[in-house]
Amino acid sequence: DPKIIQKPKYLVAVTGSEKILICEQYLGHNAMYWYRQSAKKPLEFMFSYSYQKLMDNQTASSRFQPQSSKKNHLDLQITALKPDDSATYFCASSQPGLGPLNQDTQYFGPGTRLLVL
Amino acid sequence: GDSVTQKQGQVTLSEDDFLFINCTYSTTTYPTLLWYVQYPGQGPQLLLKVTTANNKGISRGFEATYDKGTTSFHLQKASVQESDSAVYFCALVATGNYKYVFGAGTRLKVIA
Numbered sequence: 001d002p003k004i005i006q007k008p009k010y011l012v013a014v015t016g017s018e019k020i021l022i023c024e025q026y027l028g029h030n031a032m033y034w035y036r037q038s039a040k041k042p043l044e045f046m047f048s049y050s051y052q053k054l055m056d057n058q059t060a061s062s063r064f065q066p067q068s069s070k071k072n073h074l075d076l077q078i079t080a081l082k083p084d085d086s087a088t089y090f091c092a093s094s095q096p097g098l099g100p101l102n103q104d105t106q107y108f109g110p111g112t113r114l115l116v117l
Numbered sequence: 118g119d120s121v122t123q124k125q126g127q128v129t130l131s132e133d134d135f136l137f138i139n140c141t142y143s144t145t146t147y148p149t150l151l152w153y154v155q156y157p158g159q160g161p162q163l164l165l166k167v168t169t170a171n172n173k174g175i176s177r178g179f180e181a182t183y184d185k186g187t188t189s190f191h192l193q194k195a196s197v198q199e200s201d202s203a204v205y206f207c208a209l210v211a212t213g214n215y216k217y218v219f220g221a222g223t224r225l226k227v228i229a
Contacts (some may be wrong), residue, residue: 006158032136043161043206043219056216090160094215105151106217108160 003027004109006091011114012071013081020067021076021112023091031055031096032074033106034066038087049074075082081116121207123220131228136194138223140181140207140221143188148209150183150190151217155204164192164205169212199229 007022024068025032048055052068078085086112092106120143130136142150147169153161165174167183167190174181179194190207207220 034216035217042221043208043217045216045218050215058216094161096215098196105163105166106215108153108162110158110160 002110004091004093004107005103006089006109006112010110011112013114013116015081015083015116017081017101018077018079019081019114021078021089021091021114023074023076023109025072025091025093025107025109027093027095027107029093029095029107030077031094032068032072033092033094034074034076035090035092035108036087037090037116038110043090047074047076065105078114086116119146119148119209120218121209123176123207123223125223126221127224127226128225129228130197132159132198133196134227136179136192136197136201136225138192138205138207138225140190140192140220141188142190142207142209144209144211146213147185148211148212150181151208151210152179152181152190152192152229153206153208153219155206155222157203161206197225197227199227201225202227 004025033048040057046059063079067075083117090111091109094104094106149168151166152164154164157162165176167174204222205223208217
């Protein structure tokens with residue numbers, strides 16, 4: 001059974017619209033992340049949440065808003081979509097380490113491929 | 118800031134060839150270094166991980182050595198198979214951090 005579920009697998013949107021990308025993890029992890037992968041850039045960190053609190057936001061645009069309704073959910077709302085937002089968005093999760101040197105592995109979901117026309 | 122460089126965009130080999138994928142990194146910390154593999158239509162999967170506590174990681178016939186002197190973390194495999202065809206990403210996470218910094222990826226194609 002998949003441990004990290006991302007829905008939908010594919011998404012086509014028109015410029016200016018709003019979409020929500022869903023992520024659920026069943027690994028019992030307390031930290032969740034969003035990354036973006038496009039043809040122009042490698043896998044790029046966007047957000048991290050720990051115990052449902054935002055820890056880091058590396059996304060310049062406020063059009064991207066993570067939403068965590070439950071400990072194992074971290075959805076990504078994208079508003080005013082632009083063609084440049086076309087990419088594959090990956091959700092990941094990990095168990096926060098016990099100390100700064102204990103970096104636990106991040107596990108990635110299968111991704112949502114977004115195409116903005 | 119932290120960065121990871123993979124200069125080889127694509128590598129094409131025949132089965133049983135030796136694989137070497139170059140990865141160098143730049144950071145002011147002592148990072149954890151990782152290799153992820155991504156198959157078509159899937160998310161990246163951890164291949165191996167090395168911390169400052171150990172120099173070498175080995176998994177599924179792949180190995181990578183953490184070289185602080187040359188700030189390199191090259192991936193090697195003695196004999197590749199067609200099933201190894203995938204994209205390989207080198208990544209680092211700085212000490213006390215959780216943000217993974219990925220290289221551009223190297224697409225490996227193995228011809229039977």
